[in-house]
Amino acid sequence: MAGENDKTVSAAILAIGDELLSGRTMDKNIGYIARYMTEIGVDVREARIVADEEERIVAALNELRSSYDYVFTTGGIGPTHDDITADAVAKAFGVPISHHPQALAILKERYEKLRGLELNEARLRMARIPDGGGLIENTVSGAPGIHIGNVFVMAGVPAIMQAMLDKVAPLLKTGRRMLSRTLKLSVAEGDIAAILEAVQKQYSGLSIGSYPFYNEQVFGTNVVLRARDEKLLDEAEAALREALGALAGNG
Amino acid sequence: MAGENDKTVSAAILAIGDELLSGRTMDKNIGYIARYMTEIGVDVREARIVADEEERIVAALNELRSSYDYVFTTGGIGPTHDDITADAVAKAFGVPISHHPQALAILKERYEKLRGLELNEARLRMARIPDGGGLIENTVSGAPGIHIGNVFVMAGVPAIMQAMLDKVAPLLKTGRRMLSRTLKLSVAEGDIAAILEAVQKQYSGLSIGSYPFYNEQVFGTNVVLRARDEKLLDEAEAALREALGALAGNG
Incomplete structure (x- = not known):
């Protein structure tokens, strides 16, 4: 079926943190988000890793949020001095930042009541x-992520980021799945190579990737055929297998 | 000792490939290069992942090579139609691209003589x-990477990239190690958080990162102190341990 669902939805990932x-620390979030988005029909077109420097975060965020339908950020939303993502996001959007009543209520519940921890000034930062x-929502440790405009600001700890992503996904418009x-x-x-190129040229809407292994x-070689149209994919796969002949294990 | 070695040397990483x-495919190169560069005294300040699209590669490469001392790219230098990095690099630098005699000689040796494989048109692409x-030099599979200006173009297969990086490292000027x-x-x-912030404010030239785990x-929490000056690091660590008291396991 063509129509509305033929559109594509684009996204970028911005991972924030000196340690990356x-x-x-080896980043584990970009690959996870990329795979997740591919599965639900959002095309991740670019990813960036920047340090904990406000100016760089602001610049990257503004570039990405104006270029793609969605931006997912990870990292820098904890209670310590090096957690500057929320402030950078406010600056990028040109808006003030303040303690959010609902976030305060969540932190009170999670830190004071459930864990018996002091809701000190540092922890209150996480309600800004x-x-x-x-x-x-952060089902793992309480402190929430942020959704503003087309930007979703998530934690850097993979388990928390993954829990947040499950909350974000239903909010997204999605395109036809790749x-x-x-x-x-x-x-x-x-x-x-010559066979791959010939088949690639034969089909528009198809992309053939070639990934050597040793x-x-x-x-x-892993050859990956990608298309949004299953029928096209069937045809292209058949054409490729025929062209490869014995090389594809077809006899 | 101060002097020339007080300078810092900056770098960016550009990972190229739809599959990322x-x-x-989960990228393994960014983290590897980042750690390697930190160890030899080059500061990686930014990393990007872009798709196999010439326009995006050219734009990212030109932005990064004018912003940092070095750029390391990974991916897209194989023999197939989706390997477009060499052409994108030529376009970014505004220079023609052609078969390089020494690269041709290497491919002849590695593919024809050693492996008995045909040096067909596709494989000859890897000499462009x-x-x-x-x-x-690529000690693993022969096809070389490219060094042009402040840009080092390497393979995407981690084992090959790592072998190339060993050849690149001795060419780099390095700063004082972090x-x-x-x-x-x-x-x-x-x-x-309050203790970390206080110690952070006490020392310039020091950066304190706080990384929660669960x-x-x-x-x-893993607290990471970073500085180029070992004496400063000693002092800051002592000050932090004292401020943390029993929290640091000091008694």
């Missing part, structure tokens, strides 16, 4: 939300 | 180097 750029922003097929071939990609002295 | 943004560019100390504390970061119902 020093190599201390740019004006006009809404909350993203479907894919993978052919794992025991042949070096240079030997099938295991125990054997060179192989 | 679809979630099919933007004019003015030099080669980065040193770090980590204190692993069994306390929620909200309880030590294991089996226990909230803890």
